[in-house]
Amino acid sequence: MSEKSKSRGWCGWFIAIIVLAVVIVAIVYTVKLRTKKSDDGGPVPGPPGAIDKKYADALKLALQFFDIQKSGKLENNKISWRGDSGLKDGSEANLDLSKGLYDAGDHIKFGFPMAFTATVLSWSILEYGDQMAVVNQLNPAKESLKWTTDYFIKAHPSDNVLYIQVGDPKVDHKCWERPESMTERRPLLKIDAETPGTEVAAETAAAMASASLVFKDSDPSYSATLLKHAKQLFDFAESKRGSYSVSLPEVQGFYNSTGYGDELLWAASWLYHATEDKTYLDYVSSHGKEFASFGNPTWFSWDNKLAGTQVLLSRLLFFKKDLSGSKGLGSYRDTAKAVMCGVLPNSPTATKSRTNGGLIWVSEWNSMQQSVSAAFLASLFSDYMLSSRLHKISCNGKIFKATELRDFAKSQADYMLGKNPLGMSFVVGYGDKYPGFVHHRGATIPADATTGCLDGFRWFNSTEPNPNIAYGALVGGPFMNETFTDSRENPMQNEPTTYNNALLVGLLSSLVTTSSALQSLK
Numbered sequence: 201m202s203e204k205s206k207s208r209g210w211c212g213w214f215i216a217i218i219v220l221a222v223v224i225v226a227i228v229y230t231v232k233l234r235t236k237k238s239d240d241g242g243p244v245p246g247p248p249g250a251i252d253k254k255y256a257d258a259l260k261l262a263l264q265f266f267d268i269q270k271s272g273k274l275e276n277n278k279i280s281w282r283g284d285s286g287l288k289d290g291s292e293a294n295l296d297l298s299k300g301l302y303d304a305g306d307h308i309k310f311g312f313p314m315a316f317t318a319t320v321l322s323w324s325i326l327e328y329g330d331q332m333a334v335v336n337q338l339n340p341a342k343e344s345l346k347w348t349t350d351y352f353i354k355a356h357p358s359d360n361v362l363y364i365q366v367g368d369p370k371v372d373h374k375c376w377e378r379p380e381s382m383t384e385r386r387p388l389l390k391i392d393a394e395t396p397g398t399e400v401a402a403e404t405a406a407a408m409a410s411a412s413l414v415f416k417d418s419d420p421s422y423s424a425t426l427l428k429h430a431k432q433l434f435d436f437a438e439s440k441r442g443s444y445s446v447s448l449p450e451v452q453g454f455y456n457s458t459g460y461g462d463e464l465l466w467a468a469s470w471l472y473h474a475t476e477d478k479t480y481l482d483y484v485s486s487h488g489k490e491f492a493s494f495g496n497p498t499w500f501s502w503d504n505k506l507a508g509t510q511v512l513l514s515r516l517l518f519f520k521k522d523l524s525g526s527k528g529l530g531s532y533r534d535t536a537k538a539v540m541c542g543v544l545p546n547s548p549t550a551t552k553s554r555t556n557g558g559l560i561w562v563s564e565w566n567s568m569q570q571s572v573s574a575a576f577l578a579s580l581f582s583d584y585m586l587s588s589r590l591h592k593i594s595c596n597g598k599i600f601k602a603t604e605l606r607d608f609a610k611s612q613a614d615y616m617l618g619k620n621p622l623g624m625s626f627v628v629g630y631g632d633k634y635p636g637f638v639h640h641r642g643a644t645i646p647a648d649a650t651t652g653c654l655d656g657f658r659w660f661n662s663t664e665p666n667p668n669i670a671y672g673a674l675v676g677g678p679f680m681n682e683t684f685t686d687s688r689e690n691p692m693q694n695e696p697t698t699y700n701n702a703l704l705v706g707l708l709s710s711l712v713t714t715s716s717a718l719q720s721l722k
Contacts, residue, residue, distance in 0.1 A: 310364075396444070540578060622678065
């Protein structure tokens with residue numbers, strides 16, 4: 201070999217070594233960046249990281265429950281024991297209200313909790329859509345959301361008219377039948393200028409405003425339609441104030457409202473995020489003293505949106521530094537912090553409303569609602585903090601890490617998935633032990649059975665487990681003493697709801713990978 205050839209060989213090897221070294225340094229730097237510690241010791245989250253299979257599997261199931269609850273002419277039906285139903289819903293008002301979701305184990309479409317379901321599902325997608333996408337659950341989530349908002353568009357035929365219920369719950373609850381077999385009359389309830397319902401109009405505005413952000417890039421025309429309805433509904437809610445529980449006393453026995461101020465703030469908050477119109481920001485600032493109950497932590501639910509509003513408005517101060525001096529927003533974030541301090545188990549202001557196993561427990565009926573909602577908000581707030589490089593929160597002078605909020609959220613999720621004194625999952629179909637006698641009409645009756653209103657009670661009274669598994673359904677949950685009766689006759693503990701599942705989707709999506717929340721909703 202000539203000297204010239206040797207020189208070329210050494211040069212080639214030298215260049216290859218340099219390139220390899222650069223690649224190694226880049227990889228090490230990237231890994232360090234993804235796991236970097238800030239000056240005060242907290243992690244700096246990056247794009248979605250490693251998938252946690254436990255939460256990924258549970259998320260897939262949780263979203264499947266929405267397919268089980270769909271009314272109307274089903275498209276790409278994934279549930280073998282479900283079929284078309286409610287096809288004539290709305291016909292008595294010459295409307296097509298066939299879509300939407302059945303509320304729980306019955307066949308009523310209650311607009312108030314259904315709107316909350318849609319708002320929470322939108323929020324979950326907006327914050328954690330990247331995590332959903334990593335485990336192939338973003339499209340199913342968006343499909344279920346659109347099925348619901350399609351219904352709301354049809355339910356709002358003019359500015360000051362909103363149809364808020366399909367079906368008569370007193371009649372429906374006397375029957376035990378598959379939704380595909382319903383023959384009973386399906387009457388409608390509506391709110392209008394003479395029969396106001398501020399809370400349900402405002403919650404529906406929040407649902408459509410938040411959903412407009414979800415579809416803004418993928419379907420701009422649909423997004424604009426949703427936003428138009430949201431603005432009209434908010435104007436209706438604000439200009440014609442009055443509780444739907446007063447206007448329509450028949451709703452009191454099912455989804456009775458305790459007030460509408462929280463929904464007005466919630467809707468205005470979502471409209472600001474959707475439009476960046478300062479009018480809506482001014483609204484929440486100027487009406488805070490009237491409605492926000494500053495300094496008094498509350499539980500986030502279909503009836504009370506204050507804690508959710510406080511966390512949602514906090515994100516503005518975390519990510520929009522130009523709003524740091526905005527009048528009134530600081531009080532929302534301070535109250536959101538009080539909510540967080542209330543759920544941290546070792547905080548001086550920690551709530552005593554917990555089981556011995558650590559589950560947040562507030563109410564005998566549907567006890568999981570407060571635990572799943574508290575966990576969802578804690579995970580969100582933790583991600584807001586970490587994304588903003590703020591890693592500590594003070595609770596009456598005691599310092600906690602943002603990661604401890606995430607640990608709390610995980611503890612609630614893990615309890616629901618089986619890490620509890622009963623050793624059972626409260627998510628149907630997850631794990632080896634879960635409820636088999638869920639209070640759910642469709643799951644109870646074989647798909648090939650022909651029943652009328654009363655015939656289905658033979659399956660309600662059966663000692664055999666449900667023939668159809670309501671995969672993904674989060675049931676009501678245990679009592680304070682951590683007992684649970686798996687019985688169809690026990691709707692207090694063993695009936696699932698769409699709004700619980702929407703919160704569960706948000707919680708699981710936040711935990712399915714390590715990631716920060718999105719820094720912009722637009």
